[in-house]
Amino acid sequence: MGATSFANALPEQVIETDVLVIGGGISGARAAVEAAGADADVTLVTKGIFGSGTSVGPVVCAAVGPWSTPEDSKELHFEGIVVNGRRFLCDQELAKILADEAPDRLIELESYGHLWDRDEKGDIISFPEFVEEIRLPEESQHYYQNRYISSVRQGRYFGYTGRNVLDVLQAETRRRGVRVFEETTGVRLLTNQGWVVGALALDYLHGCWLIIKAQSTIIATGSISQLWYPWGLASREITGDGVAMAYRVGAIISDLELMMTAYLPCIAPSWSGRHKLLQSVIEFSPNYRPEYQIRWLNAKGEEFLKKYMSEIPQTYEEFYLKVIRGVQNELDEGRGPLYMDYRSLPREFLAEVAPFIIRMMDKLGQKEGDYLLEVGPNPMWSFGGIKVNVHGESSVPGLYACADAANCIKDGLGASVACGVTTCLVSGTRSGRYAAERARSIERLAIDMAEVEETRARARFWLELTNGVAPLLVKLEIGRVMQTYMHLKNEAGMLSALEKLAEIKAEVLPKLVVRSRSRRYNYELVEAFEIENMLDVAQMMVQASLLRKESRRHMFIREDYPHRDDQNWLKHIHIQKVAGEMTLTTVPVEFPYLRPDETGVRPAR
Numbered sequence: 001m002g003a004t005s006f007a008n009a010l011p012e013q014v015i016e017t018d019v020l021v022i023g024g025g026i027s028g029a030r031a032a033v034e035a036a037g038a039d040a041d042v043t044l045v046t047k048g049i050f051g052s053g054t055s056v057g058p059v060v061c062a063a064v065g066p067w068s069t070p071e072d073s074k075e076l077h078f079e080g081i082v083v084n085g086r087r088f089l090c091d092q093e094l095a096k097i098l099a100d101e102a103p104d105r106l107i108e109l110e111s112y113g114h115l116w117d118r119d120e121k122g123d124i125i126s127f128p129e130f131v132e133e134i135r136l137p138e139e140s141q142h143y144y145q146n147r148y149i150s151s152v153r154q155g156r157y158f159g160y161t162g163r164n165v166l167d168v169l170q171a172e173t174r175r176r177g178v179r180v181f182e183e184t185t186g187v188r189l190l191t192n193q194g195w196v197v198g199a200l201a202l203d204y205l206h207g208c209w210l211i212i213k214a215q216s217t218i219i220a221t222g223s224i225s226q227l228w229y230p231w232g233l234a235s236r237e238i239t240g241d242g243v244a245m246a247y248r249v250g251a252i253i254s255d256l257e258l259m260m261t262a263y264l265p266c267i268a269p270s271w272s273g274r275h276k277l278l279q280s281v282i283e284f285s286p287n288y289r290p291e292y293q294i295r296w297l298n299a300k301g302e303e304f305l306k307k308y309m310s311e312i313p314q315t316y317e318e319f320y321l322k323v324i325r326g327v328q329n330e331l332d333e334g335r336g337p338l339y340m341d342y343r344s345l346p347r348e349f350l351a352e353v354a355p356f357i358i359r360m361m362d363k364l365g366q367k368e369g370d371y372l373l374e375v376g377p378n379p380m381w382s383f384g385g386i387k388v389n390v391h392g393e394s395s396v397p398g399l400y401a402c403a404d405a406a407n408c409i410k411d412g413l414g415a416s417v418a419c420g421v422t423t424c425l426v427s428g429t430r431s432g433r434y435a436a437e438r439a440r441s442i443e444r445l446a447i448d449m450a451e452v453e454e455t456r457a458r459a460r461f462w463l464e465l466t467n468g469v470a471p472l473l474v475k476l477e478i479g480r481v482m483q484t485y486m487h488l489k490n491e492a493g494m495l496s497a498l499e500k501l502a503e504i505k506a507e508v509l510p511k512l513v514v515r516s517r518s519r520r521y522n523y524e525l526v527e528a529f530e531i532e533n534m535l536d537v538a539q540m541m542v543q544a545s546l547l548r549k550e551s552r553r554h555m556f557i558r559e560d561y562p563h564r565d566d567q568n569w570l571k572h573i574h575i576q577k578v579a580g581e582m583t584l585t586t587v588p589v590e591f592p593y594l595r596p597d598e599t600g601v602r603p604a605r
């Protein structure tokens with residue numbers, strides 16, 4: 001079968017639904033459960049397998065609940081997010097909702113079949129050791145309370161919280177009759193006079209277009225970390241599709257430049273990343289001995305970070321800049337790869353306290369005494385995304401967004417280090433509830449088949465070319481640009497990044513070719529769509545990073561503007577497509593509850 005006839009031969013299915021959810025992580029699943037519970041007809045499409053992806057990773061959840069200490073409170077949690085974590089650069093309404101609603105969202109999971117770790121009396125128990133291990137400047141200490149809970153523990157270690165939460169939500173979506181399409185990627189939002197009225201999706205498992213008409217569409221496609229492909233510390237589907245699709249229909253994208261990158265495991269493995277809990281589990285183990293050391297080495301076996309930390313950093317921003325510079329220099333100057341060195345830890349000790357390390361080493365074929373694990377800068381999530389209000393509504397009617405795909409509060413380090421799951425639950429619930437409410441209040445609008453046809457024509461074009469560039473190579477090239485210029489950020493580097501991205505768009509994109517002729521599971525076709533998204537989102541990310549002329553906590557570090565500038569930069573950066581152009585504007589932060597005082601650090605109520 002020729003390429004054109006192959007592309008034309010892809011069948012189509014038209015689906016009419018009240019609420020369409022794009023994305024099957026914890027936030028999408030929770031949104032679907034809520035909307036279906038409100039009697040909406042719900043369809044969920046997810047690029048990966050439902051029940052896989054980034055959301056299976058989390059091990060702990062943070063919220064103030066019955067498990068908390070008397071000195072903790074929802075107010076302190078909220079203040080920690082705003083003051084300590086974001087230094088006021090956030091939407092306080094969203095932060096308040098998170099602190100207020102998270103406990104109920106966590107507890108109600110048990111009614112779906114989830115089990116939190118409980119003591120003999122039946123009370124949910126928290127993890128004091130998780131708090132004790134976080135060593136922070138004194139001004140921040142009181143924000144870190146013991147508010148971490150996990151699924152039933154695995155030996156001494158946390159439970160598989162994300163996996164378990166996603167499992168029960170998945171079962172609940174089925175119980176509530178949600179129509180689920182796995183291995184189905186949303187490729188375009190469909191509009192009618194500026195309103196979102198559904199989406200076009202590709203069911204690549206069966207090779208079929210889905211034309212989905214919906215009154216409300218919820219984007220729950222996760223963050224953008226695979227722009228740094230393949231170094232992103234999220235599942236491979238997280239290529240910023242939802243953000244790009246929303247941008248193309250005119251939605252405001254906010255705070256995208258604020259990014260969480262796991263440099264931290266390099267010196268504070270307790271804070272984030274894959275190894276975040278290792279130090280604490282090891283140190284708190286009764287069998288711990290002082291000679292057990294985890295070190296960070298370059299390829300020459302040197303503890304390289306010491307070199308860059310000769311002077312003690314005075315601010316968070318200075319500290320992060322030193323880490324980023326250290327890691328980048330070692331890699332640029334050929335002393336990579338960099339390693340985490342577990343060689344002083346005996347196998348039986350690791351097996352007892354951190355069995356996942358043993359599993360990883362076994363998979364890599366590394367024997368006892370040879371436990372070195374390669375590490376590097378791994379982008380995890382953007383603090384920004386599609387701008388939403390407290391109902392999860394974007395700036396475009398009919399379009400909602402939640403959790404990692406939106407500008408919802410995902411903190412890390414501010415008040416709690418584990419707001420991801422709670423943000424998914426709180427924002428997923430709200431977007432599902434209000435999307436269903438909207439669906440009840442309006443008629444289903446017609447879709448414009450010209451939009452569908454335009455997108456299908458692009459797929460045909462990629463399939464018709466016989467010579468060209470394979471999508472995977474372009475993804476790698478975009479990843480290289482981001483990895484090279486968007487860790488240690490400065491103006492010259494970011495201008496080069498923009499130039500290279502524009503070059504890829506102008507010269508490589510038109511040559512994209514999908515060689516696979518398989519109707520079923522044609523992942524190359526999925527990747528071709530991903531590339532367009534990655535390029536748009538990468539350009540947004542670089543433009544916004546160029547505009548923000550400061551550094552801010554762990555969220556944003558510029559080599560050429562190494563200090564926080566509350567005077568000029570307590571501003572959100574909004575990105576919007578206006579008359580076909582990427583337009584950036586700055587919008588002052590609002591302070592409805594807490595105001596910064598003159599130092600910009602302590603709140604004045």
Ligand SMILES: Cc1cc2nc3c(=O)[nH]c(=O)nc-3n(C[C@H](O)[C@H](O)[C@H](O)COP(=O)(O)OP(=O)(O)OC[C@H]3O[C@@H](n4cnc5c(N)ncnc54)[C@H](O)[C@@H]3O)c2cc1C
Pocket residue numbers: 022023024025026027028045046047048049052053054055056057058059060061062162184185186187220221222223233234237238239241242273274380381402403404405410417418419420421422424
């Ligand atoms: C290494 C790591 C450790 C973490 N640890 C914790 C922790 O301990 N505690 C905590 O609370 N949080 C933690 N987090 C954060 C937490 O994992 C995330 O905040 C959360 O999983 C985000 O869920 P989500 O539903 O928004 O997105 P995701 O889980 O990323 O799901 C996105 C979904 O969208 C789908 N998708 C993507 N594009 C498309 C498309 N075009 N069409 C259809 N579907 C699409 C994907 O297949 C996927 O199903 C961690 C994150 C990382 C990276």
